[in-house]
Amino acid sequence: xxxxxxxxxxxxxxxxxxAAVPDAxxxxxxxxxxxxxxxxxxxxxxxxxxxxxxEDILPAIVTDFVKSGKAYLIFREYPLxxxxxxxSRPAANIATAAARIGKYQAVNDAIFKNQQAWGMTGKLWDFxxxxxxxxxxxxxxxxxxxxxxxxxxxxDYDMAQKARLNQTPTVLITYKGKSTPWTYWDDxxxxxSYVNDLLKK
Amino acid sequence: MTSSRNRILGIAVLLVRVILGAIFVYAGxxxxxxPWQLFAASIASYELVPMxxxxxxxxxxxxxxxxxxxxxxxxRRLLPPSAxxxxxxxIFFNVMLWRAFLQGKEIDCGCFGPGEALTWKTLVRDGxxxxxxxxxxxxxxVSRRRPQGxxx
Numbered sequence: 001x002x003x004x005x006x007x008x009x010x011x012x013x014x015x016x017x018x019a020a021v022p023d024a025x026x027x028x029x030x031x032x033x034x035x036x037x038x039x040x041x042x043x044x045x046x047x048x049x050x051x052x053x054x055e056d057i058l059p060a061i062v063t064d065f066v067k068s069g070k071a072y073l074i075f076r077e078y079p080l081x082x083x084x085x086x087x088s089r090p091a092a093n094i095a096t097a098a099a100r101i102g103k104y105q106a107v108n109d110a111i112f113k114n115q116q117a118w119g120m121t122g123k124l125w126d127f128x129x130x131x132x133x134x135x136x137x138x139x140x141x142x143x144x145x146x147x148x149x150x151x152x153x154x155x156d157y158d159m160a161q162k163a164r165l166n167q168t169p170t171v172l173i174t175y176k177g178k179s180t181p182w183t184y185w186d187d188x189x190x191x192x193s194y195v196n197d198l199l200k201k
Numbered sequence: 202m203t204s205s206r207n208r209i210l211g212i213a214v215l216l217v218r219v220i221l222g223a224i225f226v227y228a229g230x231x232x233x234x235x236p237w238q239l240f241a242a243s244i245a246s247y248e249l250v251p252m253x254x255x256x257x258x259x260x261x262x263x264x265x266x267x268x269x270x271x272x273x274x275x276x277r278r279l280l281p282p283s284a285x286x287x288x289x290x291x292i293f294f295n296v297m298l299w300r301a302f303l304q305g306k307e308i309d310c311g312c313f314g315p316g317e318a319l320t321w322k323t324l325v326r327d328g329x330x331x332x333x334x335x336x337x338x339x340x341x342x343v344s345r346r347r348p349q350g351x352x353x
Contacts, residue, residue: 167308181309194242
């Protein structure tokens with residue numbers, strides 16, 4: 001009975017730690033799930049600012065916070081439902097499908113790198129296929145229409161809506177149970193200083 | 202008749218200034234609760250001032266909001282300057298908000314911490330606050346000339 005009580009208390013103390021890490025596709029994460037900060041990056045593959053973040057800022061975030069064990073990074077899809085972004089969701093579906101075979105980063109890079117080209121034509125596979133082997137291409141093409149992949153993308157989208165995120169790219173920063181959206185990317189040093197100050201709290 | 206009308210107006214102004222004061226105190230507190238960089242990011246997204254100035258504003262402006270909020274609530278001698286600053290600030294906020302809204306900027310208002318998108322509701326809210334602040338300012342000076350009807 002005494003041990004039961006101790007176990008229950010221990011479990012109660014540990015519960016917030018488990019709750020701090022939101023559900024995430026392991027293929028779309030970077031870093032340690034036990035890091036004090038969780039950063040959920042919501043982006044849209046047709047958004048130019050997301051391309052800028054992915055190519056110019058994300059490497060610094062990974063170096064400063066993910067590799068150092070301060071943050072656990074989760075990639076979330078937020079294909080905006082606007083007419084100009086007609087290929088955003090197919091791109092998100094392909095990237096999520098690629099995550100299932102451990103190729104999320106390679107496909108993510110390829111899609112953003114060629115954003116202007118496929119953004120005009122919608123021919124995403126022209127740029128995704130070169131980073132996959134023929135066998136992987138078949139798997140990803142099949143998975144891109146899999147209901148579970150489509151549901152995962154929709155789940156990310158719903159989470160963004162629930163968090164009332166109104167623009168991309170947004171990093172939802174969760175620390176000690178409190179989530180705060182960060183959307184300003186013109187000055188990386190401000191973001192870096194914010195996260196470092198947050199860690200001191 | 203005029204005296205009772207003044208009394209009703211005085212009570213209405215008292216209510217408005219206490220509500221406005223509480224809103225300003227809350228707005229300042231919410232900004233101070235989070236690291237200053239969040240507010241600096243909101244200021245920067247309006248593209249009105251350089252970053253170094255935005256950082257200074259982000260660090261000190263919440264204290265100023267709390268001070269004028271307290272001034273509005275306490276009233277008496279603090280009321281005229283607090284009311285004038287509140288009105289001037291709200292004129293500035295409204296111009297900034299309308300400018301960003303008309304430019305189609307999809308930014309955070311930054312009014313009460315992060316995560317509040319700038320929408321027409323923000324404009325209605327801040328417009329109403331400005332109307333209230335102008336009423337309080339007007340009353341603060343009118344009641345000084347007519348102390349017997351003053352509740353401020």
